[in-house]
Amino acid sequence: MIMRLLFVDYLSPPGHKFFNTIHINALLEQGYDVCLVGKEGHFKCFEQRQGVDVQSIPNWLFASLPFPQLMERLLEIIRLLWLLLYVKRKKYDAIIFSSYDALSLFVYRVDSKVYLINHNNVSQIDRSKVKLFFTKTLPSNYIHVALNEMMEKRLKELLPNKTTVYVPHGFIKNEGKAQKPTYLQEGDVFIFCPVNSNYDPAFVGDLFNDNDLKEFLISHNIKLIVKRKLLGDLIHSNVIGVDGRFSDEEYHYMMRNSLAVVLPYSSQFKYRCSGIFFECVANDSRIISTRIPDMVIYSGRVKICYFNTPMEFIDCIKNIRSVNVEKNPMQSNEVKSCWHKILLM
Numbered sequence: 001m002i003m004r005l006l007f008v009d010y011l012s013p014p015g016h017k018f019f020n021t022i023h024i025n026a027l028l029e030q031g032y033d034v035c036l037v038g039k040e041g042h043f044k045c046f047e048q049r050q051g052v053d054v055q056s057i058p059n060w061l062f063a064s065l066p067f068p069q070l071m072e073r074l075l076e077i078i079r080l081l082w083l084l085l086y087v088k089r090k091k092y093d094a095i096i097f098s099s100y101d102a103l104s105l106f107v108y109r110v111d112s113k114v115y116l117i118n119h120n121n122v123s124q125i126d127r128s129k130v131k132l133f134f135t136k137t138l139p140s141n142y143i144h145v146a147l148n149e150m151m152e153k154r155l156k157e158l159l160p161n162k163t164t165v166y167v168p169h170g171f172i173k174n175e176g177k178a179q180k181p182t183y184l185q186e187g188d189v190f191i192f193c194p195v196n197s198n199y200d201p202a203f204v205g206d207l208f209n210d211n212d213l214k215e216f217l218i219s220h221n222i223k224l225i226v227k228r229k230l231l232g233d234l235i236h237s238n239v240i241g242v243d244g245r246f247s248d249e250e251y252h253y254m255m256r257n258s259l260a261v262v263l264p265y266s267s268q269f270k271y272r273c274s275g276i277f278f279e280c281v282a283n284d285s286r287i288i289s290t291r292i293p294d295m296v297i298y299s300g301r302v303k304i305c306y307f308n309t310p311m312e313f314i315d316c317i318k319n320i321r322s323v324n325v326e327k328n329p330m331q332s333n334e335v336k337s338c339w340h341k342i343l344l345m
């Protein structure tokens with residue numbers, strides 16, 4: 001008998017489409033029937049897939065309203081109530097929440113086996129006693145899914161009476177079209193910093209304004225492409241500040257053709273997974289990251305170099321071409337095998 005799964009993304013953040021695609025594909029490849037529930041258009045690429053049913057939460061439940069912090073959480077609660085009323089959960093063997101918020105999910109109480117995928121939730125309940133309390137009140141049939149080993153370890157410490165399992169974030173090879181941005185010339189050597197959150201402005205400002213770094217970039221004719229808001233007052237001929245969003249085609253070009261992708265996350269980036277990091281893995285990009293525990297765990301498994309000071313950053317740029325995968329390289333089928341194991345628990 002084919003297992004039927006309900007895959008819910010009631011938050012439907014645009015940035016999770018890459019993540020959702022990885023995990024939905026892993027489920028479909030095992031022959032499961034999957035019903036996807038989220039914002040209209042959120043699962044558009046799966047609408048014609050065999051074994052897939054798509055249900056859309058009404059658009060008005062994603063409206064932008066005054067007092068956004070309060071009203072967004074209220075809308076999240078109403079979306080979950082809509083889910084209870086309009087989606088026949090008893091048709092499914094298990095429910096997977098692709099993302100969730102601890103302060104809204106408390107209204108969704110069912111007897112089915114429920115898997116909760118944790119993105120920034122672990123860091124939130126690590127800091128917030130209120131969110132930790134609400135998470136602890138969730139039923140015992142709700143299973144917490146951690147996306148890396150550090151998240152798994154911390155969840156087990158915070159929620160000793162709950163079941164926690166590990167499924168890696170995962171990646172799929174990116175075959176999207178690429179287009180060179182107008183601010184780059186053919187043959188330009190460049191490093192690319194796509195981060196626009198989870199960074200320390202003072203640290204990043206000091207890094208990109210460092211005189212030794214400026215001189216190094218000029219002497220080696222290397223360009224740095226970065227979101228303008230990270231640059232502060234920096235004005236430098238070898239630095240290109242980009243306003244707004246990169247187009248998908250430009251983003252693919254820079255991921256695939258950069259000397260390295262820079263991920264300068266702050267020390268507050270704890271018990272989390274970086275979607276950009278796994279996009280780098282999908283594009284076989286070299287990575288230069290701050291030396292923080294949640295990035296160091298990938299040492300030797302991908303082409304990554306670590307820094308904490310401007311001089312270490314320069315050394316990473318110098319040596320990044322020689323960095324190789326030394327042990328247990330990441331495999332795209334890890335997600336599939338982990339879901340197979342835990343769904344049969």
